Amino acid sequence: MSRERYYLFKSCILGAYYPRVEDSLRIVFDRLGVRYFDDSNQSSCTGHGYHSGIYPLRSTLEVNRRNFSLARTAGCDEIVTSCVTSYATLKEMKKFLKDTVDIYHGSEVIHENRDRLSEMLKYSLEGIRLVTHHGCHYTKIFYEDVRVGGPEDPMLLDEIAVSLGAEVVEYEEKGLCCGMGFRHLLLDQEYCRDIALKKLTSIKKVEPDLILVHCPGCLLTLDRFQPILEEETGVELRIPVIHYAELTALLLGANPDEIGAAAHQTRIDRVIERIRG
Amino acid sequence: MRRMAIGQEPLEGVFEDPRMEGIGLRRCLQCGRCTGSCPARSVFREFSPRMIVLEILEGRVSDLLRGDLIWLCGQCYTCHLRCPRGNSPATVILVLRELALMRGYARDKVRGIAERCGRSIWERGVNFHEEGSRELPDRAVADLKEALKRGGYDSFLKRLGVDLS
Numbered sequence: 001m002s003r004e005r006y007y008l009f010k011s012c013i014l015g016a017y018y019p020r021v022e023d024s025l026r027i028v029f030d031r032l033g034v035r036y037f038d039d040s041n042q043s044s045c046t047g048h049g050y051h052s053g054i055y056p057l058r059s060t061l062e063v064n065r066r067n068f069s070l071a072r073t074a075g076c077d078e079i080v081t082s083c084v085t086s087y088a089t090l091k092e093m094k095k096f097l098k099d100t101v102d103i104y105h106g107s108e109v110i111h112e113n114r115d116r117l118s119e120m121l122k123y124s125l126e127g128i129r130l131v132t133h134h135g136c137h138y139t140k141i142f143y144e145d146v147r148v149g150g151p152e153d154p155m156l157l158d159e160i161a162v163s164l165g166a167e168v169v170e171y172e173e174k175g176l177c178c179g180m181g182f183r184h185l186l187l188d189q190e191y192c193r194d195i196a197l198k199k200l201t202s203i204k205k206v207e208p209d210l211i212l213v214h215c216p217g218c219l220l221t222l223d224r225f226q227p228i229l230e231e232e233t234g235v236e237l238r239i240p241v242i243h244y245a246e247l248t249a250l251l252l253g254a255n256p257d258e259i260g261a262a263a264h265q266t267r268i269d270r271v272i273e274r275i276r277g
Numbered sequence: 278m279r280r281m282a283i284g285q286e287p288l289e290g291v292f293e294d295p296r297m298e299g300i301g302l303r304r305c306l307q308c309g310r311c312t313g314s315c316p317a318r319s320v321f322r323e324f325s326p327r328m329i330v331l332e333i334l335e336g337r338v339s340d341l342l343r344g345d346l347i348w349l350c351g352q353c354y355t356c357h358l359r360c361p362r363g364n365s366p367a368t369v370i371l372v373l374r375e376l377a378l379m380r381g382y383a384r385d386k387v388r389g390i391a392e393r394c395g396r397s398i399w400e401r402g403v404n405f406h407e408e409g410s411r412e413l414p415d416r417a418v419a420d421l422k423e424a425l426k427r428g429g430y431d432s433f434l435k436r437l438g439v440d441l442s
């Protein structure tokens with residue numbers, strides 16, 4: 001990975017539902033001295049719709065031909081995405097367009113800088129037990145590109161969490177989808193409820209303080225379905241879900257408002273208080 | 278057992294899609310590893326990626342295109358990762374969905390989503406939008422519309438019944 005200037009590829013789910021997550025990523029990149037270009041002209045990759053069946057390949061190609069050209073105009077040969085579906089969609093479109101742009105995920109950049117990051121922390125995760133969930137579109141589509149661990153046992157978030165001082169706990173359904181299911185999320189959500197419940201029940205068994213995710217869709221699903229599932233099934237879940245960018249920004253000293261803690265449905269305020277002492 | 282249509286081209290357009298290049302559809306040995314790993318299968322008992330592959334290989338693509346099954350997949354790509362033969366039911370299903378819509382089937386499966394996300398990208402440049410959330414500046418939206426038109430998206434949305442005027 002060369003370190004010129006990344007084209008920061010923003011997520012439509014984060015933009016609409018957790019806008020402060022990308023602010024958190026900017027905070028972390030700024031502190032680390034990672035340079036990026038933040039382009040207001042960049043459109044959605046349309047990946048969520050593509051996997052829902054509402055964008056034909058041809059349309060998805062043209063949308064991203066435009067995005068790649070914007071990156072080039074900004075002098076960037078490398079794109080860093082905040083979403084794992086953008087990561088996979090851009091990689092797929094790059095292949096068909098025979099473009100040479102390189103695509104990375106934001107968590108990879110943080111992982112690469114984790115040693116330096118750990119020296120800059122204002123707070124640490126000492127005493128915090130967490131589980132990780134890696135997005136399927138990061139681990140399972142371009143599975144040969146999974147950098148840390150393997151597609152069946154991804155360790156990217158685990159290694160980031162350890163360098164931040166946390167204890168990472170294993171759970172049975174680590175490889176299971178979060179339940180987002182693309183079109184299912186926008187329709188009757190039966191898939192979402194069933195799979196999210198299976199995932200969260202497996203997580204609940206090991207009683208972690210936090211679920212650490214790196215995908216906007218996983219954050220949305222694991223966070224927002226908890227109150228719905230609790231009401232429908234009577235099972236008590238209440239496991240705070242946090243995105244790696246929010247967590248690292250918080251540990252660098254950002255306050256709960258700056259990371260957008262209020263946008264979460266699960267209560268992350270108590271664990272934030274514990275971390276901030 | 279019915280004879281497999283292996284080797285018969287073009288299986289109703291499936292293999293004409295560029296996404297099928299390098300996908301081991303014909304190499305499927307019906308081991309069922311995809312179905313065994315499939316979250317959608319655990320929710321919808323009638324759904325099975327292995328069976329979808331078999332239906333294609335046995336020449337029943339049009340039944341799949343007309344039916345509901347291909348719309349149950351959650352696009353998690355576990356089958357794509359785990360298939361021992363380099364097949365990718367997840368990719369094949371995406372190809373079938375597009376074929377179905379292009380032939381005028383299943384439009385009720387996506388109309389609502391297209392009305393929301395398709396319209397949102399056309400008007401604002403983002404799939405999802407809430408009040409006050411990020412959207413593209415007007416000039417970028419105009420430029421994006423040109424790219425979408427080059428990709429045939431305006432006529433695609435119109436065919437789904439989304440009115441862009």
Ligand code: SF4
Binds near residue numbers: 310
């Ligand atoms: S895992 Fe692969 S080879 Fe096995 S049934 Fe599924 S598609 Fe066929």
Ligand code: SF4
Binds near residue numbers: 318355356366
């Ligand atoms: S991509 Fe679809 S068919 Fe494949 S395992 Fe996931 S839900 Fe099942």
